[in-house]
Amino acid sequence: MKLSAFSMMTYLVFVSLLCVAVSTLSASESSFNGLDINNDGMVSYDEIVTRYIEQHGGIDNSVLDTLRSSFLIADADDDGFVSFEEYNSL
Numbered sequence: 749m750k751l752s753a754f755s756m757m758t759y760l761v762f763v764s765l766l767c768v769a770v771s772t773l774s775a776s777e778s779s780f781n782g783l784d785i786n787n788d789g790m791v792s793y794d795e796i797v798t799r800y801i802e803q804h805g806g807i808d809n810s811v812l813d814t815l816r817s818s819f820l821i822a823d824a825d826d827d828g829f830v831s832f833e834e835y836n837s838l
């Protein structure tokens with residue numbers, strides 16, 4: 749349902765960011781764990797931003813906006829975190 753309001757470009761940016769964390773490992777669990785910096789089993793918005801900055805050396809406001817809106821869509825149950833199940837369903 750949320751996907752209808754979700755542009756393809758936003759989707760691609762978000763998925764590529766999720767994949768870039770551990771790009772040499774193909775297992776989705778490994779890439780999820782690469783994003784889960786504090787190993788609490790959930791990926792927060794701050795963790796995604798931190799990983800993005802590590803990968804790109806910085807971040808600008810337009811990317812922050814895209815990440816924020818993408819994160820809200822990925823967080824299907826609106827608890828403020830993306831679980832492994834939510835990540836896998838992207």
Ligand SMILES: [Ca+2]
Binds near residue numbers: 786787790791792
């Ligand atoms: Ca976490």
Ligand SMILES: [Ca+2]
Binds near residue numbers: 822826827830831834
């Ligand atoms: Ca969630």
